[in-house]
Amino acid sequence: MHVRRQKEYVWIFIVASLCLCGSSASQISYSISEEVNKGTVIGNIAKDINLNVKDLESRDLRIASSYSKNYFNVNLRTGDLVVDDRIDREELCPNTAQCTLRVQAVLSNPMTAHRIDVNILDLNDNSPEFFEQSFSLNISESMSPGERYLLLLAEDADIGSNSVKSYKLSQNEYFSLDVQSGGEHEVSAELVLQKALDREKQAVIKLTLTAVDGGKPARSGTLQIKVNVLDVNDNTPMFSKSLYKVRVRENTDKGQVVMKLNATDLDDGINSRITYSLIKQRNTDPSQTFNINPETGEITVKGTLDYEETPAYEVRVQAKDQGTSPRSAHAKLLIEIIDVNDNAPDISVTSLMTPVKEDSELGTIVALVTVSDKDGGNNGVTNCKVVGSVPFKLKSNYKNDYSLVVDGPLDRENTSLYNVTITATDEGSPPLSSIRVITVQVSDVNDNAPRFMEPSVNIYMKENSPTGSVIYTISAFDPDLNNNAKLTYKLLDCDPRSIPITSAVNINSETGDIVSLQSFNYEELKTFQFKVQATDSGVPPLSSNVTVNVLILDENDNNPTILAPYSEHGSVNSESIPYSAEAGYFVAKIRAVDADSGYNALLSYHLSEPKGNNLFRMGTSTGEIRTKRRMSDNDLKTHPLVVLVSDNGEPSLSATVSIDVVVVESAADIQTQFRHVTIKEESFSDLNLYLLIAIVSVSAIFLLSLITLIAVKCHRTDRSFSRYGAPMITTHPDGSWSYSKSTQQYDVCFSSDTLKSDVVVFPAPFPPADAELISINGGDTFTRTQTLPNKEKVGNFR
Numbered sequence: 001m002h003v004r005r006q007k008e009y010v011w012i013f014i015v016a017s018l019c020l021c022g023s024s025a026s027q028i029s030y031s032i033s034e035e036v037n038k039g040t041v042i043g044n045i046a047k048d049i050n051l052n053v054k055d056l057e058s059r060d061l062r063i064a065s066s067y068s069k070n071y072f073n074v075n076l077r078t079g080d081l082v083v084d085d086r087i088d089r090e091e092l093c094p095n096t097a098q099c100t101l102r103v104q105a106v107l108s109n110p111m112t113a114h115r116i117d118v119n120i121l122d123l124n125d126n127s128p129e130f131f132e133q134s135f136s137l138n139i140s141e142s143m144s145p146g147e148r149y150l151l152l153l154a155e156d157a158d159i160g161s162n163s164v165k166s167y168k169l170s171q172n173e174y175f176s177l178d179v180q181s182g183g184e185h186e187v188s189a190e191l192v193l194q195k196a197l198d199r200e201k202q203a204v205i206k207l208t209l210t211a212v213d214g215g216k217p218a219r220s221g222t223l224q225i226k227v228n229v230l231d232v233n234d235n236t237p238m239f240s241k242s243l244y245k246v247r248v249r250e251n252t253d254k255g256q257v258v259m260k261l262n263a264t265d266l267d268d269g270i271n272s273r274i275t276y277s278l279i280k281q282r283n284t285d286p287s288q289t290f291n292i293n294p295e296t297g298e299i300t301v302k303g304t305l306d307y308e309e310t311p312a313y314e315v316r317v318q319a320k321d322q323g324t325s326p327r328s329a330h331a332k333l334l335i336e337i338i339d340v341n342d343n344a345p346d347i348s349v350t351s352l353m354t355p356v357k358e359d360s361e362l363g364t365i366v367a368l369v370t371v372s373d374k375d376g377g378n379n380g381v382t383n384c385k386v387v388g389s390v391p392f393k394l395k396s397n398y399k400n401d402y403s404l405v406v407d408g409p410l411d412r413e414n415t416s417l418y419n420v421t422i423t424a425t426d427e428g429s430p431p432l433s434s435i436r437v438i439t440v441q442v443s444d445v446n447d448n449a450p451r452f453m454e455p456s457v458n459i460y461m462k463e464n465s466p467t468g469s470v471i472y473t474i475s476a477f478d479p480d481l482n483n484n485a486k487l488t489y490k491l492l493d494c495d496p497r498s499i500p501i502t503s504a505v506n507i508n509s510e511t512g513d514i515v516s517l518q519s520f521n522y523e524e525l526k527t528f529q530f531k532v533q534a535t536d537s538g539v540p541p542l543s544s545n546v547t548v549n550v551l552i553l554d555e556n557d558n559n560p561t562i563l564a565p566y567s568e569h570g571s572v573n574s575e576s577i578p579y580s581a582e583a584g585y586f587v588a589k590i591r592a593v594d595a596d597s598g599y600n601a602l603l604s605y606h607l608s609e610p611k612g613n614n615l616f617r618m619g620t621s622t623g624e625i626r627t628k629r630r631m632s633d634n635d636l637k638t639h640p641l642v643v644l645v646s647d648n649g650e651p652s653l654s655a656t657v658s659i660d661v662v663v664v665e666s667a668a669d670i671q672t673q674f675r676h677v678t679i680k681e682e683s684f685s686d687l688n689l690y691l692l693i694a695i696v697s698v699s700a701i702f703l704l705s706l707i708t709l710i711a712v713k714c715h716r717t718d719r720s721f722s723r724y725g726a727p728m729i730t731t732h733p734d735g736s737w738s739y740s741k742s743t744q745q746y747d748v749c750f751s752s753d754t755l756k757s758d759v760v761v762f763p764a765p766f767p768p769a770d771a772e773l774i775s776i777n778g779g780d781t782f783t784r785t786q787t788l789p790n791k792e793k794v795g796n797f798r
Helices: 002-022 686-714
Strands: 027-033 041-045 063-064 071-077 080-083 100-107 113-121 134-140 146-151 164-169 175-181 185-191 205-214 220-230 243-249 257-260 272-281 290-292 296-301 312-319 328-340 346-352 365-373 382-387 394-399 400-407 417-426 433-443 458-462 470-473 489-493 505-507 513-516 528-537 542-554 574-578 588-590 605-610 617-620 624-627 638-646 652-665 728-731 737-740 745-748 759-762 773-776 782-788 789-795
Touching: 027 041, 063 071, 071 100, 134 617, 146 686, 185 605, 243 257, 272 290, 290 312, 346 417, 346 433, 365 382, 365 433, 382 638, 394 417, 417 617, 458 470, 574 588, 588 652, 624 686
Parallel strands: 027 113, 134 220, 243 328, 458 542, 574 652
Antiparallel strands: 041 080, 063 100, 071 080, 100 113, 146 185, 164 205, 175 185, 205 220, 257 296, 272 312, 290 296, 312 328, 346 365, 365 400, 382 417, 394 400, 417 433, 470 513, 489 528, 505 513, 528 542, 588 624, 605 638, 617 624, 638 652, 728 737, 737 745, 759 773, 773 782, 782 789
């Protein structure tokens, strides 16, 4: 709001000025002091321009100016011109003797303007000020009295009598003030030296110059003057003593401070800067043994101090200042050397026999050691010993001569290198000691046989594996070195009753790779054993053995074999059933075995032909063929059946058997044959009862025969086998059958009632370590149990 009003006044002033250009205007002049209070009355405008006070408001009397501030205003009720803002003459009119503010008194209706000049009168409201608050002078102490030095002048923003009028100097004994004035503004001040200066007495003189103006009351300003008295080299350096004494131990290290000289000079600056030096004498040069710091005066050890060679040193020193005409002083320094135990024992190895064999005997000399000490008396008496727990000790030969000998068992495999620490200590006060480390290497001796990780190794390989394949890599470790750890491998026969090992496998003597020399057949050979011997190349060589068990894993490489009384596909087999047979009537039972083991020998039975036949069904696990329903007139009289027997291997192998089932009118027409026994379990006729009694009697006789046969088989010693023989099944006239392989034979006895026979079959002789037990249960289920290392394999044959 104030800014807008100020702009309006400026426009009014411009308009009023333009009006004055075309009409006459009166001029009014007033005077007022600066810094008066706001509201101070300057004069009555209404009276001075002959204007009625009542018309001031109607004619809108205003004060217009071009200044940044509105310094004046009009009281419309009285017509007084009053101060409206602070007036500072030094701000409005700097550096001018007269200061006038020009404004316009503007009236409207009609518009007229009256020029008003307000003269601003100066007040003594500013003190004299120096351009700097402090001022320094450098004056040499050699200057003569009467020398003049011009001083800085003060300035005062006020004018006339309020400006600077005089200068004053503070009280002192060296300087006076000479003020010269050539006019109102021509004032100067000079500092005049009244008395010779002495820096050593007073180095700095502080003065105060005061400037005073002519106002009432007067104002003043001050300037601090610092006079630095410059030194002149008029004093000689002085030592604190003329003779210095000091005692130094002979084992003082180089660079150690012996003492510090102290010389002073009353001068200042470069005139008081002292440099120290050693004075070379005719017969001795102390700078070879001692060094002096030219600035600090510290004397340090430079060479080697030896009391036995020089018990004392007499040194002359000099202190010299750096003035234009240098001055110097001299002193004497006496340095006494104190004898100390400064020589540690010296350990030297005159002969070192290394490496040392790990089988060295106790007392074997390893090294010869000599100890010496340059000191005399007790300082030269030494004691020597081995530090730490090592299998070595020092053996004294004579004074200060020792032998380092073996004092315990050595084992290179545990520790191949020893750092033997020998300490020698003299009897000085305090005692000094030295340490010498002797490195003793232990050489290898072939004292470790090769080691296998385990006492035996089991290798599992599939049968029919290709010849020449690596089945295992055996490895042994020897902690010895070089040739003592270089191993070779070879095969050893483990069991002379087993197969010749050289025809089965071979071994790489350097890498330990075991390679098969033939393809193995699980049905012929399930396991064999041999040994591998690892031998190092030491002298003499050492060796160790490991037992290798090779376990042949079964592959499904044998087809099922149809057992008697039926023969495989291609032969004629026939069975008869009565026309009146009920559903579930037993027709025939197919039995088969598989030379493989495990799941490879798990058999299942299926009717493959005729497909879609709805008269017969086949027991998948039992091999029994039974009727599914009763006969009808539309059924054929002869039914050709093809039975497929499959194992559970991957891939599956199978065998087939053909049976012609002939339908007869009655059961009496069925021919009674051993291999075509028909049993109807659901019901018995009288004839069947008699037949059953007869069969049980015959079976009892055969059972006794079977027990006798088993007892004989248990004592057989024939273990011969044919490696490439094929399995063979033999049927005996008494109803028993034998299943034999090249390496084992199974004897089985059946009664005429095969459905009721429980027989245990085992290989002869019984029982070897890898015995197989085959039991034929009441359901004609074959169970083979084979015991292998850490596991049991069971196969069911039906």
